[in-house]
Amino acid sequence: MHSKKINEYALDTVIYVILIALGLSTLVPFITVLSKSVSEEWAITSGKVNLLPVGFQLDTLQYVVTNHQFLHAMLISVLVAVIGTLASLLITAMTAYPLSKRELPGMGIVIVLFVFTMMFNGGIIPNYLLIRQLNLIDNLGSLVLPGLISVFNMLVIKSYFESLPQSLEESAKLDGARNFTILFRIMLPLSGPVLATIGLFYAVYYWNDYFNPMLYINSTSLKPLQLYLQDIVMNADSSSFKMSAEDMMNVPAEGVRAATVIASTIPILLVYPFLQKYFIKGVLIGSVKG
Amino acid sequence: MNRNSRWKLARSNWDMYALLIPGLIFLLLFKYTPMYGVVIAFQDFNIFSGIKGSEWVGLDQFQKLVHSDDFYQVLTNTLLISLYKIIILFPIPIVVALLLNEVRKMLFKRAIQTIIYLPHFLSWVVISGLFVTLLSPTDGLVNQIITAFGGKPLSFLQDNSLFRSVVVFTAGWKEVGWNAIIFIAAIAGIDQEQYEAASIDGAGRIRKMISITLPGIMPTIVLMFILRIGSLLEAGTEQILTMYNPLVYDSGDVIGTFVYRMGLGQQDYSFSTAVGLFNSLVGFILIISGNMLSKKFLKRSIW
Numbered sequence: 001m002h003s004k005k006i007n008e009y010a011l012d013t014v015i016y017v018i019l020i021a022l023g024l025s026t027l028v029p030f031i032t033v034l035s036k037s038v039s040e041e042w043a044i045t046s047g048k049v050n051l052l053p054v055g056f057q058l059d060t061l062q063y064v065v066t067n068h069q070f071l072h073a074m075l076i077s078v079l080v081a082v083i084g085t086l087a088s089l090l091i092t093a094m095t096a097y098p099l100s101k102r103e104l105p106g107m108g109i110v111i112v113l114f115v116f117t118m119m120f121n122g123g124i125i126p127n128y129l130l131i132r133q134l135n136l137i138d139n140l141g142s143l144v145l146p147g148l149i150s151v152f153n154m155l156v157i158k159s160y161f162e163s164l165p166q167s168l169e170e171s172a173k174l175d176g177a178r179n180f181t182i183l184f185r186i187m188l189p190l191s192g193p194v195l196a197t198i199g200l201f202y203a204v205y206y207w208n209d210y211f212n213p214m215l216y217i218n219s220t221s222l223k224p225l226q227l228y229l230q231d232i233v234m235n236a237d238s239s240s241f242k243m244s245a246e247d248m249m250n251v252p253a254e255g256v257r258a259a260t261v262i263a264s265t266i267p268i269l270l271v272y273p274f275l276q277k278y279f280i281k282g283v284l285i286g287s288v289k290g
Numbered sequence: 291m292n293r294n295s296r297w298k299l300a301r302s303n304w305d306m307y308a309l310l311i312p313g314l315i316f317l318l319l320f321k322y323t324p325m326y327g328v329v330i331a332f333q334d335f336n337i338f339s340g341i342k343g344s345e346w347v348g349l350d351q352f353q354k355l356v357h358s359d360d361f362y363q364v365l366t367n368t369l370l371i372s373l374y375k376i377i378i379l380f381p382i383p384i385v386v387a388l389l390l391n392e393v394r395k396m397l398f399k400r401a402i403q404t405i406i407y408l409p410h411f412l413s414w415v416v417i418s419g420l421f422v423t424l425l426s427p428t429d430g431l432v433n434q435i436i437t438a439f440g441g442k443p444l445s446f447l448q449d450n451s452l453f454r455s456v457v458v459f460t461a462g463w464k465e466v467g468w469n470a471i472i473f474i475a476a477i478a479g480i481d482q483e484q485y486e487a488a489s490i491d492g493a494g495r496i497r498k499m500i501s502i503t504l505p506g507i508m509p510t511i512v513l514m515f516i517l518r519i520g521s522l523l524e525a526g527t528e529q530i531l532t533m534y535n536p537l538v539y540d541s542g543d544v545i546g547t548f549v550y551r552m553g554l555g556q557q558d559y560s561f562s563t564a565v566g567l568f569n570s571l572v573g574f575i576l577i578i579s580g581n582m583l584s585k586k587f588l589k590r591s592i593w
Contacts, residue, residue: 023405029420047429095313098306122324123566125553179305208413226415233419261419
């Protein structure tokens with residue numbers, strides 16, 4: 001009995017050590033970058049900054065977040081994410097509702113048409129040529145329109161609608177309500193959790209999207225945050241950062257890079273704790289079914 | 291139901307079909323029009339003449355593809371990176387889920403989960419930024435540790451022998467926690483009575499993990515594995531685009547990045563589309579066969 005208890009402790013210790021190591025290895029990249037963004041310039045260039053900051057200053061961060069280009073890129077990203085998420089949610093729900101009525105003629109075929117696009121697509125070049133044909137190059141529409149409906153998300157909302165009691169719709173119909181009214185007045189208000197989750201997935205998609213902007217946006221004034229960030233991160237010299245000679249003296253490239261990464265991560269870090277309860281629920285809605 | 295009453299049902303629900311209009315326009319315009327666009331893989335496409343005006347060349351582009359050394363290099367890179375990701379990264383979330391399940395202190399469990407889910411919500415650009423800093427040859431933490439132990443600093447992102455490891459590691463860093471969610475959910479669905487019965491038979495925790503939990507989530511594991519195989523040719527285009535540079539094309543250029551470079555960089559639209567079509571077809575075949583296997587052995591299909 002005694003040795004069994006010792007075994008239990010040993011097992012617990014091993015489990016805790018592994019999980020703490022996993023947690024730390026997730027945090028270390030954040031911590032090092034955060035440390036560099038608040039360290040003194042000389043300390044970074046001489047390689048003195050390890051895990052913890054050396055010296056402390058907020059000038060670099062302040063410089064980055066007050067930079068005109070940074071703010072502009074941030075604004076573009078917020079605009080695309082907000083409009084994209086709202087439009088996506090509306091159209092996805094509008095599509096999912098009729099498709100949840102399998103008894104209506106034709107709906108089965110439409111579902112197959114949607115599901116097929118999950119497995120086969122035209123690829124990068126035909127998509128690029130389409131956007132070009134539609135005159136959407138250097139237009140923010142190119143960042144929103146091609147992602148309007150994610151078929152996966154649509155199927156999740158569809159199966160949620162299917163799980164709602166049919167009697168609700170039937171009684172509304174007896175009162176003379178049309179399907180249109182039923183969707184917007186009854187079904188959607190009852191779908192809070194699933195809409196929040198899917199909204200989160202769309203918001204993350206639009207906010208993090210790098211591929212579409214890279215393909216379709218050339219104009220500096222329309223670059224969203226991810227594209228702007230990539231310029232900063234991959235150019236070791238900070239030439240894409242328009243700096244005066246005086247700024248160059250004061251702000252180290254490495255520090256600016258670190259501060260830009262941190263400043264772009266802050267919005268996600270701020271909303272993340274509030275979103276957590278939704279996304280776990282959402283993943284379960286999407287996956288356990290079947 | 292006969293024809294007449296089906297028509298009646300459709301007519302009395304005309305507004306359902308009206309609701310579908312925006313979705314259908316989206317589907318036709320942004321999904322099926324590009325599928326039609328793949329015909330340029332069989333043309334010598336000229337952007338000014340368009341699809342109608344360009345010359346048809348049959349399978350020339352595919353012959354070029356078969357005879358292209360670059361293509362083999364790219365295919366090899368894609369398969370290697372993807373296989374490394376499957377072999378190394380597929381089992382880890384399962385282990386993480388099993389370990390988390392053993393934690394009784396809820397606060398600790400929740401804290402670890404919150405931390406390890408977080409990277410999923412960051413973009414590849416941000417993650418590249420984090421790791422460029424962490425792996426910097428001059429002042430990155432990793433190289434400071436290496437030099438502290440008397441080693442020579444490594445240029446992780448410029449070295450063909452290291453680049454793939456960085457790609458696999460960072461992919462794991464981003465998604466391991468998130469991918470564990472599904473297994474955590476599967477574990478939560480296991481019947482608790484089995485554990486009680488096992489306890490009475492004197493089974494320890496490791497015994498229970500191996501004999502109850504693991505078999506209990508096996509269907510989920512197999513299903514996720516089949517799904518994963520379906521995306522074998524997706525080695526992580528966006529990830530690699532944000533991380534690589536010409537120095538590591540030899541080890542890091544994958545089908546997706548190659549299509550991008552050839553197509554939009556060198557304007558070789560037709561060849562690039564042919565490579566993309568090859569990619570889509572193989573992916574399609576993999577998913578269809580995976581689903582068939584799943585139906586046959588798990589009595590469960592993915593859609």
